[in-house]
Amino acid sequence: MRLIVNRVTSLFKSYSKEEKALIASIKMITGSKPFNLKPYQIATQHTSVAKALKKGFKESNERLEYLGDSVLGMVVAEYLFKRFPFKDEGFLTELRSRIVSRESLNNVARTIGVPQIVRFDRKRKTPNSHKSLYGNTLEALIGAIYLDKGFRHSRKFILKKLLLPHFDLEEIINTTKNYKSKLIEWSQKHSKSPTFEHIDTIDKGHYKEFIIEVKVDDEPIAKGHGLSKKKAEQDAAREACIILELEQ
Template sequence: MLKIDYKFKDESLLRLAMTHSSYANEHHGTHLQCNERLEFLGDSVLGFVTAGYLFTHYPDLPEGDLTKLRAAVVCEGALDEIAHEIGIPEAIRLGHGEEMGGGRKRASILADATEALLGAIFMDGGIEPARAFVLRFIPHKVEVALAGGAFKDYKTMLQEIVQKNKQETLEYRLAGQSGPDHDKRFKMELLLNSNVFAEGIGKSKKEAEQMAAKKALENMGC
């Protein structure tokens, strides 16, 4: 029994999501379909919901970091972990050869089945139950990725340090911009107690602020 906190109205979608191509191929005489089309759909839903979550909860991360962070939390390894958490290894239907070859433990198969399951939830109930399913797991995956140091929100890190001393103030100020419209560069100044403490340059104001905050942390020895 899958632990998904969702009851399908059309349980054939759930069975389809748990049907690997190897199983469908062994039963080709019954015109049985596999989960690959649902996987395609689920991949898009996963990306959409994750992007929305990151955009809303990390407003100071520039586009490049958001893209990297999304890739980190919806990768095969992360989906494989989710698959084990909800019981997909026990539920997926595999062909005999794939079963004997250890398919129930293969990360690629389990990750694909997780996306297929999400696609099935979306087809059965729409975006809200699909979003609820994704958000059971993604916030924690994001925290792990950020804690790992690969994706640092320098502005938040600096703000947390500055807030320990309530007398100190922190602000960002546009110091200039250059380049053509399609390739602009922004220069932001970081002001600590109204004094310029660091500067940063980026393709957007938010990216430049992140770079200024990173430089400020370096200046502080952090």
């Protein structure tokens, strides 16, 4: 119902030249025209050019980025869940984090034309702060599509316009470094045996951090920390790989 109202409303609205240009760009990037332009206008507006709506609150794209990030995370989670029915949740989590990483979102955002639609204050930004600007704007754009057209449409955008054309999953899987496997492999080759020991849990308020120590043949090699024991093990194994010079 909301979608129909938005669609009808959009037919009778007259737009400025700038708005028409944004509509054309959105159509190019997402494959269809917006029903309601407002969320896209907010999505393409960096904090540096955002107006203060009320004291201490700016209508920038950061809220939409938060929303879009969660939609993206869910859609990718579901896709990987169905695509890899015999892979465990550790594999799926790791693969997802590679796909939605700052770096890969920035690359995709550049490829599909996000730099052409984002507005930011070029004077106030240093070259470094551009780094995640495009990836963040892409997430905000996903948030805008979700608000404008609902879940199914934003899911379709993520899969058809981002994930499938721009990510080679096989390649990502092959280059994903599994430090624990590497350490175990190396140990077997040298008739050694690695063990992971949970030595401490640090209470960080409403979450916990785990500390894991890895030993090879009872000799302590490295420690790692993480928000789950699995992550702490990977972190410890990564440290151990560096110390034992197993890095490629």
